[in-house]
Amino acid sequence: MAVSVELLAVSGVDELCRRLADVGFAVSEAEAQLAGVVPRLVVISNLPSAEAAWLVGTLTGLGGIALEQTQISAAKRRLALVASSSMLQALARFETLDPHLAAELIRQLDSGPPMPVQLAGSRCILSLDRPRIMGVLNVTPDSFYEGSRQVALDDALRQGVRLAAEGADLIDVGGESTRPGAAAVDLAAELERVVPVIERLSREVDCPLSVDTNKSQVAAAAVAAGADFVNDISGLQFDPGMAAAVAQSGAGLFLMHTRGRPRSMQQDTGYNDLLGEIIAYLKAAVTQAVTAGISEQRLAIDPGIGFGKSAEGNLEILQRLKELHCLGRPLLLGPSRKSFIGRALGLEDPADRLSGTLASVSLGVAAGAQIFRVHDVKPAREAALMAWAICHQQMP
Numbered sequence: 001m002a003v004s005v006e007l008l009a010v011s012g013v014d015e016l017c018r019r020l021a022d023v024g025f026a027v028s029e030a031e032a033q034l035a036g037v038v039p040r041l042v043v044i045s046n047l048p049s050a051e052a053a054w055l056v057g058t059l060t061g062l063g064g065i066a067l068e069q070t071q072i073s074a075a076k077r078r079l080a081l082v083a084s085s086s087m088l089q090a091l092a093r094f095e096t097l098d099p100h101l102a103a104e105l106i107r108q109l110d111s112g113p114p115m116p117v118q119l120a121g122s123r124c125i126l127s128l129d130r131p132r133i134m135g136v137l138n139v140t141p142d143s144f145y146e147g148s149r150q151v152a153l154d155d156a157l158r159q160g161v162r163l164a165a166e167g168a169d170l171i172d173v174g175g176e177s178t179r180p181g182a183a184a185v186d187l188a189a190e191l192e193r194v195v196p197v198i199e200r201l202s203r204e205v206d207c208p209l210s211v212d213t214n215k216s217q218v219a220a221a222a223v224a225a226g227a228d229f230v231n232d233i234s235g236l237q238f239d240p241g242m243a244a245a246v247a248q249s250g251a252g253l254f255l256m257h258t259r260g261r262p263r264s265m266q267q268d269t270g271y272n273d274l275l276g277e278i279i280a281y282l283k284a285a286v287t288q289a290v291t292a293g294i295s296e297q298r299l300a301i302d303p304g305i306g307f308g309k310s311a312e313g314n315l316e317i318l319q320r321l322k323e324l325h326c327l328g329r330p331l332l333l334g335p336s337r338k339s340f341i342g343r344a345l346g347l348e349d350p351a352d353r354l355s356g357t358l359a360s361v362s363l364g365v366a367a368g369a370q371i372f373r374v375h376d377v378k379p380a381r382e383a384a385l386m387a388w389a390i391c392h393q394q395m396p
Helices: 013-022 051-061 086-091 097-111 151-163 188-205 216-225 242-249 275-293 311-319 321-327 339-345 354-366 377-392
Strands: 004-008 042-048 065-071 073-083 119-121 125-127 132-138 170-173 209-212 230-233 252-256 298-302 370-372
Touching: 004 097, 004 311, 004 339, 004 354, 013 042, 013 051, 013 073, 013 252, 042 086, 051 065, 051 073, 086 097, 097 242, 119 188, 132 151, 132 230, 132 377, 151 170, 151 188, 170 230, 188 209, 188 216, 209 216, 216 242, 230 242, 242 275, 252 275, 275 298, 275 311, 275 321, 311 321, 311 339, 311 354, 339 354, 354 370
Parallel strands: 132 170, 132 370, 170 209, 209 230, 230 252, 252 298
Antiparallel strands: 004 042, 042 073, 065 073, 119 125
């Protein structure tokens, strides 16, 4: 029998241990080494003993775990490789590894579960057959990018209509700045900012609307006024009533990862396992939402570019974006004009960061992100569709 490679999706240590047990490996010897790690699990069957021994020693040297079974005969082995994606990629690059096994390992690491083809909102179904653009409409005086600030109702409506005319598939209306260091806005002020805009805008544009809030009362009022989605930067962590409010409203829900509230989130940007911690956080948020009665078909995830991450951490998220597909939900990406672009390109003013934004969007398309939250709808839409056409070798 030929050597076979199987990548099993896991999003936490508990699930990893269950999957190991399901495929016949002893879990106890690995559990002590797995605390705080969200690794990948690869099962390789029908390995010659010598190659199995090499893989065990090499992966252990890289910091991973290799569990071994005898299969068929003493000459054939079965391995469970437990390691981060970067460790497995490094393993596949060793020249001493059989080239067919290396190629299959890389192929499996680069692939993931089939991506969802649609996302349900309260009154709509958002098709994900191509990249979708979420236009930012900030009804705030203090958003980090001056070009997105709209305070007066008429100005906000004009901006929303313009975003729709430029090709926005979704418009995200927010009444509280979530830039690093921003102070919280009280409930009454946020309601006063967003509800009239959503109510009027829902009658003037054809695309769905989203409300960017972490307050359950704002979410409920916004959906009643015409919003189809709720975009919660806290992933249900700031308001214990949010999950129930969204479930009752029937809205779709974007769950984002953050570490702390905007005022303090950039004070601690160090992680032992950045992607692992993001995946574990978002998996818990998805579970919390489903438990509250929100169907998975209404859920999308967002790794939270710029929220409790260093500039280097944001680059790592973008480079490893495919790993988030293990959660099986549509992926929203929000890199627009953020400070990591400024750090990379030496651009202090957010107004100068459009090119960096478009590069991030294009690479996000290549990595399988499906929705992009941006300030500049027309150029981002064109960049995303061009990247999609190249990746899929077909016209959008």
